[in-house]
Amino acid sequence: MHPISTADGPAAPLAPNSRTFARAFADVRDAWHQRELWGHLGWQDIKQRYRRSVIGPLWITISMGTTALALGLLYSQLFGQELATFLPYVTAGFIIWNFILGVVTEGADVFIANEGLIKHLPAPVTVHVLRMVWRQVLFFAHNLVVYFIVLAIFFPALTEPYTMAGDVVGHPGLSWTVLLAIPAFLLVIVNAVWVALLFGIISTRFRDIPPVVHSFINLIFFMTPIVWHVGVLKKVTGGGEDAGWRVLIAELNPLYHFVEIVRAPLLGHTQSWHHWAVVGGFTVVGWALALIAMRNYRARVSYWV
Incomplete structure (x- = not known):
């Protein structure tokens, strides 16, 4: 650090530059x-939310189970799907979506x-992000109980090769490839x-972003194949060019x-x-943007909140 000359006394050191990628x-x-x-802190968030509750975090599982069951029963009839394969599809998709939803909405705040x-804890700002993500991982773990219950009920239908209405190719059924869900979730x-x-940095500066x-x-939930799958687009249009551009919208x-x-390995x-290629591309680009935001505005977060 180079000193700053002053007329009143000894030189004062310059503060190190905080706007670097190293920081x-x-x-x-x-x-x-x-x-x-x-x-x-993440564990305490869970305990605090269900403080004085009789069954505690099991409310997470119950809520997820009833929602998945209702949506699976409804949309299987609307789209003419086999319940034994469509209900696990909706359940797995909704569990994953719930994690993404929590990360996006709570991440903005x-x-x-x-x-x-x-303002009072001298810690890296990323600590608060990891706390929130860890909390969402715990919610995800609770919700996985619903997946295992549905899997146990419809296990025979999912272990044999099957197709869902509108699929062009069949699915091989559950096998060792279910382990691919672990690196995928990571x-x-x-x-x-x-x-x-x-989103947290941008929302802290511009408070209109969270709403x-x-x-x-x-x-976006209804535009994402959670309670419907891409094959339905081909089924309702009878294939052809109309189905092609509708599938492109989903992609x-x-x-x-x-x-x-x-979801694919889980089912x-x-x-x-x-x-995987698309997600890998978003990972690289997203982290590049996040590090640029951290480089330029990390030190200002404590002033903006």
């Missing part, structure tokens, strides 16, 4: 090393909601961190690819590797 990387690295802190800690978590960092996110995320939805890389569906 941005260091913030993420230091936050990861403080796993005990954000891990404990992550720094605003932690104003007190940011990849989704990696993306969840940059989403919360980027916009909350409004549009509900619309242009990035959330579809994030859901599919986890024994044919794994399409272009979903």
